[in-house]
Amino acid sequence: MKTFLTLFSRELKSFFYSPIAYVVLFYFLLLAGVNFWYQIQLVNGYPAEVTIVEIVFAQALFWFPFILSFPLITMRVYSEEFRMGTLETLTTAPVKDWQIVLAKFAGVLFFYCILWAPSFLSFATFQYITGHNAANAAGAYLTTFLLLFLMGMFFCSIGLLASALTKDQIIAATISFSVILLCVFLPFLPTVMNITSPAIKEIFAYFSPVQHMEDFSKGIIDSRPVVWYLSMTALMTYLTLQVFQFRKWKA
Amino acid sequence: MIKVENLTKRYAGVTAINNLNFEVEKGEIVGFLGPNGAGKSTTMKILTSYLPASSGRATIAGFDVFEQSVEARKRLGYLPENTPLYTDMRVSEYLRYRANLKGVPGRKLKQSVGDVLELCSLRDVEHKLIGALSKGYRQRVGLADALVHDPDLLILDEPTIGLDPNQIRHVRELIKNLGGKRTVLISTHILPEVEIMCSRVIVIHKGKIRASDTAENLLKNQRTAGSMRFEAKVGSDPAAAALQKLPGVKDVTVDQDGDYSVFQLRLEANTDPSEDVMRLAASKRWAVREITRRRPTLEDVFVELTHSDS
Numbered sequence: 001m002k003t004f005l006t007l008f009s010r011e012l013k014s015f016f017y018s019p020i021a022y023v024v025l026f027y028f029l030l031l032a033g034v035n036f037w038y039q040i041q042l043v044n045g046y047p048a049e050v051t052i053v054e055i056v057f058a059q060a061l062f063w064f065p066f067i068l069s070f071p072l073i074t075m076r077v078y079s080e081e082f083r084m085g086t087l088e089t090l091t092t093a094p095v096k097d098w099q100i101v102l103a104k105f106a107g108v109l110f111f112y113c114i115l116w117a118p119s120f121l122s123f124a125t126f127q128y129i130t131g132h133n134a135a136n137a138a139g140a141y142l143t144t145f146l147l148l149f150l151m152g153m154f155f156c157s158i159g160l161l162a163s164a165l166t167k168d169q170i171i172a173a174t175i176s177f178s179v180i181l182l183c184v185f186l187p188f189l190p191t192v193m194n195i196t197s198p199a200i201k202e203i204f205a206y207f208s209p210v211q212h213m214e215d216f217s218k219g220i221i222d223s224r225p226v227v228w229y230l231s232m233t234a235l236m237t238y239l240t241l242q243v244f245q246f247r248k249w250k251a
Numbered sequence: 252m253i254k255v256e257n258l259t260k261r262y263a264g265v266t267a268i269n270n271l272n273f274e275v276e277k278g279e280i281v282g283f284l285g286p287n288g289a290g291k292s293t294t295m296k297i298l299t300s301y302l303p304a305s306s307g308r309a310t311i312a313g314f315d316v317f318e319q320s321v322e323a324r325k326r327l328g329y330l331p332e333n334t335p336l337y338t339d340m341r342v343s344e345y346l347r348y349r350a351n352l353k354g355v356p357g358r359k360l361k362q363s364v365g366d367v368l369e370l371c372s373l374r375d376v377e378h379k380l381i382g383a384l385s386k387g388y389r390q391r392v393g394l395a396d397a398l399v400h401d402p403d404l405l406i407l408d409e410p411t412i413g414l415d416p417n418q419i420r421h422v423r424e425l426i427k428n429l430g431g432k433r434t435v436l437i438s439t440h441i442l443p444e445v446e447i448m449c450s451r452v453i454v455i456h457k458g459k460i461r462a463s464d465t466a467e468n469l470l471k472n473q474r475t476a477g478s479m480r481f482e483a484k485v486g487s488d489p490a491a492a493a494l495q496k497l498p499g500v501k502d503v504t505v506d507q508d509g510d511y512s513v514f515q516l517r518l519e520a521n522t523d524p525s526e527d528v529m530r531l532a533a534s535k536r537w538a539v540r541e542i543t544r545r546r547p548t549l550e551d552v553f554v555e556l557t558h559s560d561s
Contacts, residue, residue, distance in 0.1 A: 006351040010337075017339035085335035089396070092299040092331070093352045094324040249303055 003095050004103050011107025015073070024072050025115065028065055032119045035061040040126070052126065053135035053144050054217040063210070067155075067180050071173035073111055074159025077104050078240075082167035082247065091248055101241045105160060112152045120145060140219030147216035150229040151209055155180050157236035164243045184209050252277045252404055252434040253298065257307035260293050260458075267293040269458040270307070275451075277403075278431050282449035282466075283438040286557050290458040291438040292332055295406050298436070299329045311404060325354060328397030332408040334389050338382030342373055342392055345381060346399055353400035367395040370425065386413040394422065398429075405429065407437045411444060423448055442549045452549075456557040469552045471521070477547045479516040481528055482508070483537040490514070493531060499524040511540055 015021040039055045042048075048055070056062060081087045090100065123134040123141060135141040155176075162176035163169075187208030190201045205211045212225040253275040260267045268290035275281050285291050296302040298309055300320040309316045314323040337345060346364045355363050368374050371391040376384060381392060390413060397405055410426070411419045427448050429435055439445060445452055446466045454462040454469075462469055483490070491503045494514060499522030506513040518524065525544055532539050 003352060003354070006348065010348055014337075014339065084338070085331070085333060086337055087335075088296075088301055088331045089329075089335055089349075092301050092324060092327075092329045093349070094321045094354060095352060096321060248301070 004099050004106075007095065007100060007103030008106050008110075011077070011104050012110055015107075015111050018076070020072065020076070021111070024069060028069060028115050029118050031061065031065040033122070035059055036119070036122050036126075051134060051136045051140070051217075053123065053141060054214075057144060057213050057217050058210075063184065067184055068177070069112070069115060070155040070159045070180055071162075071177040073115075074108055074156060074163050074176060075169040075173035076163070077108060077160055078163040078244065079167050079169045079172050083169075087248060097245055097248070098241055101237060101244055105157060105237055105240075108156045108160060109153060112156055113149070116145070116148060116152075135217070135219065137219055140217060143216045143219050143221055144213075146221075147212055147225070150226060151212075153233040154229045154236070155183070157233045157240065158183075161236050161240045161243065164240045164247065183207075187211065252279075253309070253311055253436065255294075255298075255307070255309045258294070258297065258304050258309055259306045260290075260297060260302065261305045266458055268297075268455075271455075271458070271460060273453055273460060273463060275434055275436060277434055279451055280426065280429075280435040280437065280449045282445035282452045283436055283455065284440065284442070284445060284452055284553060285438075285455040286440065289455045289557070291455060292408055294455070295329075295408050295436070295438060299327060299406055300324055301331075325400075326402055327404040327406055328400065328402040330393045330397045330405075330407045330410055332412075334393035336381045336389060336392060336396075339380070341378055341380055342384070343368065343377040345392065346395055349396045350399045355400050363399055363401065367399045370398065371395040372421065387415060387418045390414055391418075391422070394425070403433060405433055405435045405437075407435065409439055410437060411439065411441060419444075442553055446549055454553065454556045461556040462552075466549055470547055470549065477518055477551075478545045479518060479525065479528070480541065480543045480545065481514040481516060481539075482511050482541040483514075483532055483539045484510050485512050485535075485537050490535075490537070493535070494528065497524045497527045497531065498522070499527075 035056055036052075038061070039052060039059065043050075043052060043055060050058075081090060091097070126132075126134045133141075135144065158179050159172075159176040162179070163172040165175065166172050187204040187210065189195075190197075190204050195201065206224060207228070212222070215222055216225075253273075255271055255273050258271040259269055271290075271294060283291050283294070293302065297304050298311065298316055300316045300323060303317060311323040312326045314320075314326070316323045340348065343364060346367060347360060350360055350363050368377055371394050373388070373391055373395055376388055381389065384392065390410065394407070394410060397407065405426075407426070411422050414422060423444060426435060426437065437449065450465065452462070452464065452466050452469060453460060481494070490512065491505050491514065494500060494503045494516060499519050501517040501519055503517075504515045506515075516524070516528075523544065525542060528542065529539075
């Protein structure tokens with residue numbers, strides 16, 4: 001456990017050693033703030049049937065920075081160790097490979113949570129100042145952030161797998177960006193292609209993060225996405241461990 | 252401390268080390284010698300569990316480096332070639348991180364880090380970013396990292412590369428002082444270094460062990476022998492032919508330096524014909540200016556063991 005915590009804190013600190021953390025934090029805060037402000041303006045203008053939380057997380061202004069944040073925070077994690085050769089000092093210390101992989105995952109996920117902390121607070125502030133609920137119930141507020149956390153786990157694990165595949169950060173970022181983009185937008189395929197078969201539409205909806213967000217921001221907890229994100233995260237992390245060991249032994 | 256049995260490592264089609272067998276006892280300082288690409292680093296990487304062997308086994312303090320790798324790794328400090336470090340950390344912060352990672356208990360942490368900072372003369376840079384340090388300092392940070400958990404075994408891959416002569420002396424002293432209590436396996440191709448520091452030398456070439464002995468014994472048993480330089484005013488004497496006839500002399504070459512002739516005598520192994528040369532010179536009444544015997548050096552041994560393809 002001590003080993004894990006040591007690795008975890010090094011991973012988390014390493015974000016703040018580089019300017020990347022501050023740039024990503026700044027841009028994320030800015031866009032989230034603009035989105036929040038803009039949606040309030042919109043809802044203020046005319047009677048709306050949706051809550052602030054529902055409308056904020058349905059926007060492109062939410063989805064694009066969201067998708068883009070993962071390649072930025074994960075690309076460096078393994079690639080940098082490969083490129084600098086620090087993999088050798090890291091893995092010849094008495095630590096197990098799975099400890100390294102889990103600590104890196106936990107570190108990235110924690111930073112992702114830090115990214116969302118200001119948004120979390122802005123909804124709370126809204127409720128405090130206006131006396132209105134930002135979501136239709138406190139539960140809906142929590143389920144939204146539960147989904148953000150679950151999606152964050154899955155997309156972080158994709159980003160980490162991509163980073164473990166290459167020593168070039170740019171390639172890692174490109175791979176994870178493409179895959180996450182596909183995960184989010186591929187479920188729109190039936191709509192784009194005018195497929196009317198309800199069965200196909202339903203299958204694609206199962207895997208649609210946008211659909212999941214629509215449900216969760218209303219406060220509906222569907223266990224299927226929960227299982228989907230958790231199991232996919234486990235799979236991606238397992239693959240990362242395999243790739244990590246393969247690359248280490250090939251080195 | 253180290254036991255290597257039939258160790259073989261093949262990379263795609265290339266055999267990096269071939270059926271290696273050797274042992275290192277506790278307290279020994281062993282020099283691992285060989286030309287580039289001989290398999291030194293590969294062997295070290297297997298010993299530190301960084302690479303798996305293709306076949307054979309190796310143990311450190313009785314722990315198999317593959318099966319019980321964490322136990323084995325707890326007992327060794329490793330300085331990889333090129334000293335990879337996190338350039339975004341500060342020196343003392345990095346050493347604290349490494350000490351934690353290697354299981355130094357919290358109450359001893361400050362002491363351990365302080366000790367290696369002293370030992371490797373890093374006090375004046377302890378708050379600097381590693382990325383801002385010169386090569387010599389980085390090398391010492393790497394060495395401090397290898398030492399920080401007080402390991403029984405140190406594996407150092409070319410520890411003096413990139414250091415200036417003063418720093419090299421310092422590092423050599425340091426390593427020499429580690430002996431006795433700790434076991435050290437050190438790879439290098441700087442030969443005088445081995446003679447100064449190591450109690451034993453293992454010469455490896457093309458993945459095979461060519462010799463394993465003390466530097467002294469290697470020199471004694473070495474087949475190509477030394478040479479002798481002899482300068483004398485010999486006039487028109489056919490001196491070369493006379494020198495050639497002396498026992499132990501393989502061949503003679505002559506150069507002219509003004510009135511003096513400069514003879515280079517190649518000698519057979521373990522012979523010293525200097526008395527005969529002097530007697531000859533006295534009997535022929537040559538004016539001798541210089542007679543120098545060049546003992547075989549470790550370099551000669553190294554060249555002989557690793558040059559031929561046999």
